[in-house]
Amino acid sequence: MADEVKLYGVGGSPFVCRVKIALNLKGIKYEFVEEDLSNKSADLIKYNPVHKKVPVLVHNGTPISESLVIVEYIDDAWKGVPILPQDAYEKAQARFWAKVVDDKSLPALFKAIGSHGQEQAVAEAHEQLQFLENELEGKKFFGGDNINLVDISATFIAYWVGAAEEALGIKLVTKDKFPKIIEWSANYVNCQVVKDGLPPRENLVAFFKRRFGKA
């Protein structure tokens, strides 16, 4: 029996895109079910009763929630290009940095964007980004020569932040302060499996204008 893989999500979510990129990386065909978050489907609420959030991956009828949990599941359930390193220590490092992105980098960036680039919020985002800048030293991707869990976790930084900068006329990730992150973003977004998982940039610019733009 062929695998039945469905992804419940919204096109503009960086968390949903993490899952798309992981599926692309493994070459898994899937059906994308677009959710309306203002009117969530009965399926979404049934599949993710705790959070009632996207993304949810449904694999042969079995639902899995939480983007990074799903990405690790994809790596465990399908052979092919590995998403996590095999070595126990390298694996722990990848999980650690993906958690740093979720717990530290993204909240700081959301705050900097939500405040239209308010000085203190930007300074805090820069403090967090500096850890990632250092982590990229001497590497093409967080995963080294190939993308891994950490790169996938940081998809928002590679693609969404630039759209927010354009929409709001602010600058968060500058080439002089974060040359490695800028270089990594270009390399990452240019990977075919990543590109195929991303929404059109103009949609994100329009979203950020609508949501955070000054009247």
Added chain:
Amino acid sequence: MADEVKLYGVGGSPFVCRVKIALNLKGIKYEFVEEDLSNKSADLIKYNPVHKKVPVLVHNGTPISESLVIVEYIDDAWKGVPILPQDAYEKAQARFWAKVVDDKSLPALFKAIGSHGQEQAVAEAHEQLQFLENELEGKKFFGGDNINLVDISATFIAYWVGAAEEALGIKLVTKDKFPKIIEWSANYVNCQVVKDGLPPRENLVAFFKRRFGKA
């Protein structure tokens, strides 16, 4: 060469105890290095520059941070009693529920304790605990017949909450509302590997009185 395993922590931290319990479960001998959080050691700051927090596990000189990342590392690096299921879906479920504990259950309980059992905060904690109560249906442990990552993640609920209730004269987890959680807590705390990883209960009661008790 024998493994050199050091755990940097403080005795009263439920996050540090997660690591102790995982090490006990695998039968790994380790040296415990007690940190003074008001005067963190140079080692701690060197080993965990992003968070500067305990626990940090140092295995043959290599540091790993973040309690659940460390627990998964221990499971990957040492054979013996498994902490995560082998099946990809079961593994994802364990990771999902451990994340629910960290992202939902514990913050709600911290708030209920910090507010001395304020009605709304307790109601929110109960809403979160209900998911765990349901998850325990028909099982001795979250992991089924044996403890797994989810049980370890919920150590605070099994042991710290009761001490907080006693210290503050409040009731958070009642037998009528949460019979499965009460039963699970007793079963879990009675496992020798868990018991050996826990601080004396009177220390926790004293801590909660000092920190949150009314003058």
